[in-house]
Amino acid sequence: MKLKNVKINQLSQKNAEVIADTWKYEDPYSFYNMTEDPEDYEELINAQGRGKNYYQVLSDNELIGYFCLFESGDELEIGLGLKPSLTGKGLGDQFFQIILDYINQNFKVKQINLAVAEFNKRAHKLYLNHGFKDIELYDQATNGDVYPFIKMSKTLN
Numbered sequence: 001m002k003l004k005n006v007k008i009n010q011l012s013q014k015n016a017e018v019i020a021d022t023w024k025y026e027d028p029y030s031f032y033n034m035t036e037d038p039e040d041y042e043e044l045i046n047a048q049g050r051g052k053n054y055y056q057v058l059s060d061n062e063l064i065g066y067f068c069l070f071e072s073g074d075e076l077e078i079g080l081g082l083k084p085s086l087t088g089k090g091l092g093d094q095f096f097q098i099i100l101d102y103i104n105q106n107f108k109v110k111q112i113n114l115a116v117a118e119f120n121k122r123a124h125k126l127y128l129n130h131g132f133k134d135i136e137l138y139d140q141a142t143n144g145d146v147y148p149f150i151k152m153s154k155t156l157n
Contacts, residue, residue, distance in 0.1 A: 011056045018063060065080065065086075071107065113135075
């Protein structure tokens with residue numbers, strides 16, 4: 001499967017609610033369901049909480065994913081999610097490259113940072129394949145407990 005006619009724009013309220021309320025991942029990835037973390041859920045469904053930081057990715061006018069960007073000086077923090085029914089089908093590489101291309105075309109930053117849950121070997125491998133390096137392992141309070149996360153970073157030219 002190849003993503004076609006891809007469009008990126010601000011995340012609409014309707015699509016924010018679809019992601020927050022209906023996107024359900026299989027275990028162990030259910031960790032990423034928005035309903036698992038009340039703070040993340042509130043930020044996503046609240047237009048003011050999202051601000052201009054959340055984007056939707058459409059392929060043939062169908063919502064396939066989203067990402068959020070938080071700029072700080074010459075660095076950008078990124079978070080992202082692919083529609084649950086599309087995960088594990090080899091689309092992650094193309095999806096992530098589309099996001100990286102968008103960043104390169106629209107932001108003047110020197111470094112991109114992200115965090116991935118340590119158990120998520122699939123995503124960790126994807127980020128390594130796109131030139132991200134492991135920076136540190138740390139514990140993050142989320143989803144009602146504390147989990148190990150890997151901070152990753154990529155320096156841009």
